[in-house]
Amino acid sequence: MSRPAFILAGQNATRAFGLSPSERARRFAVKAGLTPVDAVPASGAVILANLAFAWDPAWLRFLENEPGLVVTMNGVPALAHCPDPPSASAVAEAMAGGEAGTAGLREMRAEDGTVLYNHMLRKRESAYLMPLTPATARAVEKASYDGAYKGVTDVLTLYLWRGLAFHLTRWAAAVKISPNMVTTIGALFCVIAFFLFKEGWFWTGIAAGFVFMVLDTVDGKLARCTGTSSKWGNVFDHGLDLIHPPFWYWAWGMGLDEWGRPLAPGVLTAIMAVILIGYVVQRLIEGAFMRSFDGIHIHVWERIDSRFRLITARRNPNMVILIAALLLGRPDTGLELVAWWTALSCLFHLVRLIQAYARRARGGAITSWLA
Numbered sequence: 111m112s113r114p115a116f117i118l119a120g121q122n123a124t125r126a127f128g129l130s131p132s133e134r135a136r137r138f139a140v141k142a143g144l145t146p147v148d149a150v151p152a153s154g155a156v157i158l159a160n161l162a163f164a165w166d167p168a169w170l171r172f173l174e175n176e177p178g179l180v181v182t183m184n185g186v187p188a189l190a191h192c193p194d195p196p197s198a199s200a201v202a203e204a205m206a207g208g209e210a211g212t213a214g215l216r217e218m219r220a221e222d223g224t225v226l227y228n229h230m231l232r233k234r235e236s237a238y239l240m241p242l243t244p245a246t247a248r249a250v251e252k253a254s255y256d257g258a259y260k261g262v263t264d265v266l267t268l269y270l271w272r273g274l275a276f277h278l279t280r281w282a283a284a285v286k287i288s289p290n291m292v293t294t295i296g297a298l299f300c301v302i303a304f305f306l307f308k309e310g311w312f313w314t315g316i317a318a319g320f321v322f323m324v325l326d327t328v329d330g331k332l333a334r335c336t337g338t339s340s341k342w343g344n345v346f347d348h349g350l351d352l353i354h355p356p357f358w359y360w361a362w363g364m365g366l367d368e369w370g371r372p373l374a375p376g377v378l379t380a381i382m383a384v385i386l387i388g389y390v391v392q393r394l395i396e397g398a399f400m401r402s403f404d405g406i407h408i409h410v411w412e413r414i415d416s417r418f419r420l421i422t423a424r425r426n427p428n429m430v431i432l433i434a435a436l437l438l439g440r441p442d443t444g445l446e447l448v449a450w451w452t453a454l455s456c457l458f459h460l461v462r463l464i465q466a467y468a469r470r471a472r473g474g475a476i477t478s479w480l481a
């Protein structure tokens with residue numbers, strides 16, 4: 111069965127994230143696997159988008175499974191999945207004129223607070239759809255940025271630098287910096303932090319690491335907000351995230367000699383063994399959970415799992431431990447605490463995996479609480 115064509119209706123000069131409404135909408139359509147065309151085809155279904163509105167890309171996935179549906183705001187059609195050319199032409203005309211009109215198709219009122227289901231993340235989420243005007247452009251960008259937080263994350267990313275990353279994302283989009291460029295700059299600061307930690311320049315290394323961690327948020331949000339995500343960018347970004355943390359911890363341990371609090375012989379080796387084994391095992395547990403339970407992430411199984419994800423032994427929460435210990439003048443104790451927290455976090459996830467298997471064995475269903 112052929113997929114619907116994608117057509118834009120109306121005109122709008124208001125830009126969001128440095129992009130014209132038509133360019134941004136076409137990027138989202140291509141990412142969704144739809145083919146943008148300039149006119150209603152002679153046959154086949156059509157998904158229409160009114161350029162007077164800005165919308166979450168999740169709407170396209172939803173609409174493709176809802177033929178004959180028109181999504182309206184204040185009566186004006188904003189998005190529609192028209193099953194045939196006559197209905198597509200009628201709805202497109204209403205969109206271009208800013209008038210009410212559904213061509214007899216089913217209507218969904220966006221202002222009623224629609225919540226869509228994200229099949230990939232097994233969760234329901236609010237998908238924004240709002241007028242795009244000079245007065246609402248900033249609100250549209252904020253809604254788009256907030257919508258880019260699709261999963262659960264750590265406490266620093268969610269609360270500490272979320273606002274800063276939003277402004278950096280807007281600026282990067284305005285000056286045409288690509289997500290891969292942001293990742294590359296971040297990678298440079300990641301390497302700089304490694305060498306600073308190794309020389310015992312912990313505070314300077316933390317500053318460089320902070321830049322990297324913020325940019326690590328910006329690149330992904332920039333890609334989603336501008337429709338410029340790519341397979342290579344995803345590999346580059348997530349590959350860097352996956353590989354660098356153990357190197358930072360090792361460099362921190364080596365830098366303790368320069369700081370004046372060297373670890374006893376064999377202690378750094380033991381610490382790194384715990385961190386590395388815990389790091390790998392925790393990732394294996396996450397993978398096993400997804401394979402065993404229809405792709406559900408362990409972090410979204412129950413509310414406690416999402417709450418624990420805020421502080422689990424990943425890079426950002428571990429950096430909080432190191433910074434707190436450094437403030438007390440004990441960076442050596444900080445590294446030891448990272449090892450302990452890694453082991454405890456690994457144990458927590460192992461217990462949760464066993465509990466999930468036990469529930470399934472009793473006939474219970476494993477579903478995301480966010481669903």
